[in-house]
Amino acid sequence: MFCFGEYTTQQFFTVFIGVIFSGEAAASFFTYTTSFTKSTTAANYVFWLRRLKPAVQEDPSKPPFDDEKDRGPAHVEVQDVAFAYESRPHAKVLQEIDVDVSDHLM
Structure with a gap:
C-alpha cells in the first residue's frame, strides 16, 4: 500500500479532537496563572510574618496569667x-x- 501522507477520516477526527481539547485545556490552565502568582506572593508573605520577632516582649509577671486558679471568665x-x-x-x-x-x- 502506498502512503501519500494523508490522514484517514478516523485519524483526522482523532487529531482534530486532540487539538481542540488540548487548546481548551491550555486556555483553562493559563486563566489561573495570575492566581498562581498571587498564591506565591501570599505564601511568601505568611513565611515573612512567621519570621518576624515581636517588637514588644510579653512580661510573665503581668496578666493574663497561665494559672487556672487566677483565670476567671x-x-x-x-x-x-x-x-x-x-x-x-x-x-x-x-x-x-x-x-x-x-x-x-x-
Missing part, C-alpha cells in the same frame, strides 16, 4: 460603637452598635 462589653472609613468620614458604616461578649468556662 472573660467579659468584654463595648457600647455605642461607630465606624466610618477614612475616605468618607461622614458616611457611617456602623453606628450605635452594642457588643457584650462573655466567656463562661464549665
